[in-house]
Amino acid sequence: MAEVHRMFFPYSECPLSMRTRYTGTLLVLGIGYLFARIHIYNSHAGRDGEPGLSVEDIRIAYSGSKEATKLEAAMMGPMSGMLPTNERGDIVGWIRRGLDEREYEDRIKPIFDRRCTACHDGSNPHIPDLNGYHEVSESAEIDTGMDIFTLVRVSHIHLFGLTFIFFIMGMIFSHAYLRPVWFKSLVIIVPFAAITIDIASWYLTKLHPAFALVVIGSGGLMGMSFAIQWVVSMYQIWFYKYQGVKRSSADVL
Numbered sequence: 001m002a003e004v005h006r007m008f009f010p011y012s013e014c015p016l017s018m019r020t021r022y023t024g025t026l027l028v029l030g031i032g033y034l035f036a037r038i039h040i041y042n043s044h045a046g047r048d049g050e051p052g053l054s055v056e057d058i059r060i061a062y063s064g065s066k067e068a069t070k071l072e073a074a075m076m077g078p079m080s081g082m083l084p085t086n087e088r089g090d091i092v093g094w095i096r097r098g099l100d101e102r103e104y105e106d107r108i109k110p111i112f113d114r115r116c117t118a119c120h121d122g123s124n125p126h127i128p129d130l131n132g133y134h135e136v137s138e139s140a141e142i143d144t145g146m147d148i149f150t151l152v153r154v155s156h157i158h159l160f161g162l163t164f165i166f167f168i169m170g171m172i173f174s175h176a177y178l179r180p181v182w183f184k185s186l187v188i189i190v191p192f193a194a195i196t197i198d199i200a201s202w203y204l205t206k207l208h209p210a211f212a213l214v215v216i217g218s219g220g221l222m223g224m225s226f227a228i229q230w231v232v233s234m235y236q237i238w239f240y241k242y243q244g245v246k247r248s249s250a251d252v253l
């Protein structure tokens with residue numbers, strides 16, 4: 001019989017109401033996690049011109065692209081569904097030839113009017129205004145990636161939001177019987193470390209492209225910890241019967 005800390009309560013000793021509450025929380029958090037993955041894919045995939053999500057896509061999202069303008073990056077990535085490839089080619093060609101105003105009026109403006117200005121007419125301050133030559137030209141400058149103000153806004157949302165999620169997750173998971181105890185504690189602490197490193201790397205990617213790998217690595221660690229906590233908790237809540245508790249005072253973790 002294993003010795004456990006006197007404050008440890010396995011799920012099988014938790015009342016049914018508590019286990020259903022944990023189950024509901026895990027289910028909704030799991031669905032939320034899937035949506036978060038879809039969102040990451042949608043907003044970053046394809047920025048480098050290749051389908052799918054790559055390290056290069058992450059690098060471009062945070063630090064920009066020396067080869068492509070913000071407008072091109074958006075048309076390759078999140079906005080790629082908004083226009084057919086040949087019209088994208090027309091716009092890219094026009095950008096590369098130096099943003100000629102006459103050509104804009106003749107050939108390019110009709111494309112923007114047809115495909116983009118329903119949303120990008122300047123009425124929404126959070127997305128670029130593409131209604132007019134000067135507005136479009138601004139978006140067609142060299143892409144320097146997500147600006148600092150956007151990063152700061154997204155950082156604080158992630159830091160607060162993910163701390164809540166992993167606090168709740170860790171609290172549920174604390175009832176799991178998993179040995180060695182250092183491993184259980186590691187699974188709990190990893191996401192907190194990962195989110196901090198992840199967010200720091202968003203900024204550092206602007207200084208050195210290799211940090212895009214750290215962004216992906218820390219995201220992976222967070223996902224792994226999430227998966228372990230979710231699966232172990234869900235399994236033990238409903239199927240695991242902890243065999244006897246031998247309490248000790250405080251010397252066992």
Ligand code: HEC
Pocket residue numbers: 043070071074075078079082083112115116117118119120126127128130139
């Ligand atoms: C249905 C509405 C809608 C249409 C149509 C649309 N966009 Fe967008 N666009 C958005 C929204 C919402 C965002 C901000 C969310 C995001 O970045 O994914 C955005 C963001 C952008 C950005 C900024 C991306 C960044 O990385 O900051 C650019 C550039 C852009 N769109 C270009 C276009 C172009 C070019 C077209 C037409 C071919 C187009 N959009 C059509 C809704 C639209």
